[in-house]
Ligand SMILES: Cc1cc2nc3c(=O)[nH]c(=O)nc-3n(C[C@H](O)[C@H](O)[C@H](O)COP(=O)(O)OP(=O)(O)OC[C@H]3O[C@@H](n4cnc5c(N)ncnc54)[C@H](O)[C@@H]3O)c2cc1C
C-alpha cells in the first residue's frame with residue numbers, strides 16, 4: 177500500500193486540475209451491463225407468488241418474502257387492542273419523524289413507533305447533504321433533468337415533479353426548525369456538487385448533515401408532545417375486511433409481548449435493506465436496515481417497483497478493516513477529490529452517477545487488475561483526499577469533513593495527508609413500494625415514505641436526493657394520512673392476508689420454513705462478526 | 712494477516728471472560744462473543760451515540776468511556792454498557808423563543824450549578840470541550856455553544872458523570888436550534904425561489920418535462936451545461952435551459 181501511495185503523491189500535482197471526460201449515455205449503459213452488481217448472473221430471481229409476482233428482486237430479499245411470518249395468525253387475539261390512534265407511523269428515521277410532525281400538525285392523534293432508539297436510522301448517518309435548486313443559474317427543471325437522467329430515465333415523472341418542486345420549501349422548513357446548514361462567507365447557503373448534477377445543489381451541515389437534522393427533528397417531535405414507542409418493531413400489518421390497512425402488530429423487544437395498534441391510516445417509513453448484504457457486499461447502512469417494511473407490505477398486497485435496483489456507493493471504506501463498508505461521503509468528490517488506481521491514474525470522471533462510478537471501480541480492480549490490496553486481502557482504489565487541501569486550501573478537510581477526519585484519525589490515518597482506500601459498498605435501495613405523489617401505496621390507507629418507497633429515483637438515486645425524498649414524501653403522506661383519517665372508520669381487523677400468502681407459497685412449494693421474516697435484527701454473532709470479503 | 716489467524720485476547724463483558732481476536736472493535740468483539748444487540752447498537756459508524764461503553768484495564772485506575780463501534784478491544788479490559796441515560800429535556804416552542812443571552816439559563820437553570828470540574832470534557836468520546844460550552848451557555852454565548860457542541864452524538868457520557876447533574880447535550884441542542892433558527896439569517900435567495908414556485912414560474916416547464924418521451928429527455932439531458940468545479944464567475948450560455956428549447960418547439 178505504501179508504494180502505491182507514493183505513486184498517488186507523484187501524480188497528484190499533474191492531475192489536480194485535469195478535466196476528465198464524461199461518458200456518453202451509451203458508454204454508461206455498456207459499463208453498467210458489464211460491471212454493475214445488479215446485472216450479475218444469478219443475483220436476482222423472480223417472485224412467484226403475491227401481488228408482486230413476476231418481479232425480480234435480489235435473492236436475499238426473495239428469501240425473506242418466501243419465509244414464514246414471525247406471528248402465527250391463529251394465536252393472535254385481534255380484539256385485544258393495545259393502542260388506538262388516527263395516524264400510525266412505523267419507523268423513527270427522518271421520513272417517519274416528518275410524517276408524524278405533519279400528521280400531528282394536521283390535527284391527527286399520532287403515534288410514532290420504531291424498532292430501535294428513536295433516531296437510529298439511515299437518516300442519522302447521512303453525510304453529504306440534501307438537494308434543492310436554489311442557485312441563481314439552477315432551477316427545479318434542471319433538478320428534474322439531473323434526477324431522471326441519473327435514474328436511467330425510468331423514474332416516475334409525477335414523483336420527480338413533486339420532489340423538485342417541494343425541495344426549496346423543505347429546505348426552508350428544516351432551516352426554520354433550527355438546522356444549522358453550512359453558510360458561505362456572506363451568510364447565504366453553501367451548496368456543493370454530487371455526482372450527476374449539472375449545478376452545485378447539495379446543502380450540508382458539515383459531514384454530519386443527517387445527524388444534525390435527525391437530532392433536531394427528534395427534539396421537535398418531543399416538543400410537540402407526539403407519543404413515541406421505541407424498541408417496538410412492527411412485525412405485520414393489519415387489514416380490515418375491505419382490504420384497507422387498519423394498523424399493525426408490534427413486538428416489544430424488551431418483554432417479547434405483542435401489541436396491537438389499530439389506526440385509521442398507517443405510514444410505513446422503515447427505511448432500507450443494507451443489512452441483507454446483497455451479494456455479500458458490506459454496507460453503509462444502520463443496524464436496523466433489514467427490509468422489514470417491504471416484507472410486511474408485500475404480504476399485505478402492496479405493489480413494488482424497481483426492487484431489483486440496488487445502489488452500490490463507489491466510496492465505501494476498504495481499509496482499515498474496522499471501517500470496511502462505511503461511507504466516505506460523495507462530497508469529497510464534490511470538493512475535487514479524485515479516484516485513482518494503484519498507479520495513481522484516474523479512470524473515471526468522479527462526478528459521474530454512482531452506478532457508473534461503482535462499475536468503473538469494479539472494472540479497474542477486477543478486469544484491469546489495477547486495484548490495491550490490503551493486508552486482509554481486500555482490494556480497492558484510492559480516493560485522493562489530500563487533493564481537496566491542495567485545490568481548496570489548507571484546513572478545508574477539517575472544516576468540511578470533521579466527522580470523517582475524526583473517524584479515520586481514530587484509526588491512525590490522517591486523510592489530509594494520505595488517500596483513503598475505497599471499494600463499492602451496498603448503500604441504498606433504489607426501488608421500493610409504489611406510491612403516488614401523496615405517498616399512498618396500492619393498499620388503501622397505507623402510505624409509505626422514504627427509502628422503503630420507490631419510483632422517484634428510477635434505477636439509481638442521485639446523492640442528496642434521498643434526504644430530500646424522505647421529507648417531501650414524509651410531509652405529503654403525513655398531511656394526507658391525517659386528512660384521510662378524519663372520514664375513516666376501521667372495519668373488523670384480520671390477518672387473513674398472512675394465512676393466504678403462506679398457503680400460496682406452500683402451493684408453489686417454495687415456503688421456506690427455516691426463515692422467519694421480517695428479521696428485525698441482523699445476526700452477527702460468532703464468526704459472522706469478522707469482516708467477510710467478497711469481490 | 713487473516714483475522715482468523717490473529718492472536719486471541721481475553722476480555723470481560725459484564726464480568727464474564729471471553730477470548731476474541733485482537734483488532735476488533737468492542738462492538739464486533741461482543742458480537743464475536745455471541746451477543747446479538749438490541750440496545751447499544753445503532754449506526755455502527757460513530758454518529759448515533761447508542762453504543763456508549765465504559766471499561767477499565769488492569770494497568771489503569773481510570774474508567775474510560777468510548778463508543779463501542781469506534782474503539783478497539785484491549786487485553787483484559789472489563790466492559791459494561793449504558794444503553795439508556797435519563798436526561799432532562801425541557802419543553803419549549805422554538806419558534807417563540809428569542810435569542811437572548813440568558814435564554815439557555817432560563818430554560819436549563821441547572822447550568823449555573825456547574826463546578827468546573829471538567830469531567831465532562833475528559834469523558835466525551837467526541838473530544839468536545841463540554842465544560843467550555845457549558846461556560847459559554849452560562850455567559851449567554853449561544854453561537855459558541857452551537858459551534859463547539861456541533862459534533863455531539865448525544866451519547867450521554869457527560870450526563871452520567873456530571874456532579875452538577877446537568878444534561879449537557881440537551882442544553883447544546885437547544886443552543887444549536889436557537890442559533891440555526893433565530894441567529895443565522897434565513898436565505899433570501901431561498902425565500903425568493905419558494906416565492907417563484909408558488910407563483911407558478913416553473914409550472915409550465917415541469918408540466919412539459921413530465922410529458923416528454925425518453926428520447927426527448929435524453930436529448931435535453933445530454934445538452935445540459937455543466938457548472939465547473941471553479942465556478943466563481945461562471946454564467947451558463949443558455950440561462951433559461953431547458954425552458955427556452957421547449958418553448959421553441961411549441
Ligand atoms: C451512511 C449513509 C449516508 C447517507 N448520506 C446521504 C446524503 O448525504 N444525502 C442523502 O440524500 N441521502 C443520504 N443517504 C441516504 C438517506 O440517508 C436515507 O436513504 C434516508 O435517510 C432514509 O430515510 P428513511 O426515513 O426512509 O429511513 P431511515 O432513516 O433508515 O429510518 C427507518 C426507521 O425505521 C425503523 N424501522 C425499521 N424496521 C422497522 C420495523 N419493523 N418497525 C418499526 N420501525 C422500523 C428503523 O429502525 C429506522 O428508525 C445516506 C445513507 C447512509 C446509510
Ligand code: SF4
Nearest residue numbers: 835863864866867869
Ligand atoms: S457532549 Fe456529552 S453527549 Fe455529547 S458526545 Fe460528548 S459526552 Fe456524548
Ligand code: SF4
Nearest residue numbers: 825826828829831873
Ligand atoms: S461535569 Fe458538570 S460540573 Fe463538571 S464541568 Fe462538566 S458540566 Fe460542569
Ligand code: FES
Nearest residue numbers: 753754755760780
Ligand atoms: S452504534 Fe452508533 S455510535 Fe456506535
